Amino acid sequence: METYIIGITGASGSAYALRISDALLESGAALRVVATDTGRRVLEYETGVSLERWAGERPNAVLEDNADLFSPLASGSRRFTGMVVAPCSMSTLGRLACGVTTDLLTRAADVMLKQRRPLLLVPRETPLTSIHLQNMLTLSQCGATILPAMPAFYHRPRTVDDLVSFVAGRALDCLGVENHLYQRWREEP
Numbered sequence: 001m002e003t004y005i006i007g008i009t010g011a012s013g014s015a016y017a018l019r020i021s022d023a024l025l026e027s028g029a030a031l032r033v034v035a036t037d038t039g040r041r042v043l044e045y046e047t048g049v050s051l052e053r054w055a056g057e058r059p060n061a062v063l064e065d066n067a068d069l070f071s072p073l074a075s076g077s078r079r080f081t082g083m084v085v086a087p088c089s090m091s092t093l094g095r096l097a098c099g100v101t102t103d104l105l106t107r108a109a110d111v112m113l114k115q116r117r118p119l120l121l122v123p124r125e126t127p128l129t130s131i132h133l134q135n136m137l138t139l140s141q142c143g144a145t146i147l148p149a150m151p152a153f154y155h156r157p158r159t160v161d162d163l164v165s166f167v168a169g170r171a172l173d174c175l176g177v178e179n180h181l182y183q184r185w186r187e188e189p
């Protein structure tokens with residue numbers, strides 16, 4: 001079974017994490033979910049969802065302790081299919097760009113980079129400083145895919161849900177996971 005790691009940090013846009021996670025579960029994959037303290041708090045604030053409860057209702061989703069560096073996620077010897085950090089804060093982005101692993105989430109992402117496995121980062125901040133941009137360039141050069149939370153409008157979204165699904169669909173596209181989360185350009189509905 002394909003197993004993905006989902007990292008949730010304290011940037012705005014927690015809805016992206018939930019949509020990407022549910023779509024991966026629907027594709028038949030299993031998940032290991034790890035969130036920073038601020039990530040959990042922002043998720044509850046923005047969506048009203050408790051991560052414990054969310055994971056408890058999904059048999060194929062395991063919620064990890066972000067302080068537990070003895071987790072399998074911390075070792076390159078364990079082969080996970082890929083990792084998505086969504087939303088990715090500028091703070092986590094900065095730590096990753098410097099190779100500083102202060103918790104399980106950053107260690108798991110660092111492992112994906114060193115093992116050359118798929119790492120998808122969904123940063124959210126505006127405007128961006130040169131530091132943010134340089135960190136993104138560094139991580140892109142290390143093999144990470146930078147997929148900014150930038151929904152498009154050519155599919156004529158009508159709801160916030162449409163915007164969230166567009167970004168989630170593009171994330172799954174990057175992981176090579178078939179999905180119908182958004183209306184593709186000039187494709188019949």
Ligand SMILES: Cc1cc2nc3c(=O)[nH]c(=O)nc-3n(C[C@H](O)[C@H](O)[C@H](O)COP(=O)(O)O)c2cc1C
Nearest residue numbers: 009010011012036038039042089090091092124125
């Ligand atoms: C409601 C809320 C929204 C935030 N939105 C963002 C954001 O969009 N991007 C960002 O980089 N930081 C944002 N922050 C700040 C981060 O949460 C903060 O930098 C935190 O230290 C990130 O830590 P983490 O990367 O360990 O989760 C937000 C904070 C709060 C409380």
